[in-house]
Amino acid sequence: AQSVTQLDSQVPVFEEAPVELRCNYSSSVSVYLFWYVQYPNQGLQLLLKYLSGSTLVESINGFEAEFNKSQTSFHLRKPSVHISDTAEYFCAVISTGGGSQGNLIFGKGTKLSVKP
């Protein structure tokens, strides 16, 4: 079984400052990792994912996450945030063998609040 821990429930930050949202996972098997974003009053949408290969993955809007197997972490970073990044961010994990029928396990979410 897998589990996900998001270490911060809320992260307030000023516009143009850097931000890191932390995610640690637990699993006895290989995993795929995801970050989803939920803007206010909307559903979740995929931000980025790690499947294999390079441990650093990037999104189209400037976020990046690094898979660290030894520390079982998948932290999300952005060097300079915008007001429009205000949202709730969810880290999720699934075993590589469970991709087609297995269930994604979500963390409890981190609310990022960007202030002007």
Next chain:
Amino acid sequence: NAGVTQTPKFQVLKTGQSMTLQCAQDMNHEYMSWYRQDPGMGLRLIHYSVGAGITDQGEVPNGYNVSRSTTEDFPLRLLSAAPSQTSVYFCASKTSGSSNTGELFFGEGSRLTVL
């Protein structure tokens, strides 16, 4: 492309009433699921289905029923609503091909209040 469509978007029920949350997807995904989202709890899996005629329980199935008669539709039924079922409900689907990586596609959510 419609993707995953949920109805209704908002619903208010009285304790003991029944209702069905509808979910439909037009991506020919075999896997469909229902999550509930509560403050500070993240998303918790209620029920899921890996294909028509097949359903299974997730983490918090009590008080909810599902069925999967077609690939496209996966309704969630509350037979006797309770205040503890006040939540935002999300339907999600994914492909079940051999190259599937687990990526879920979500509907926009259904906000349910039980008085």
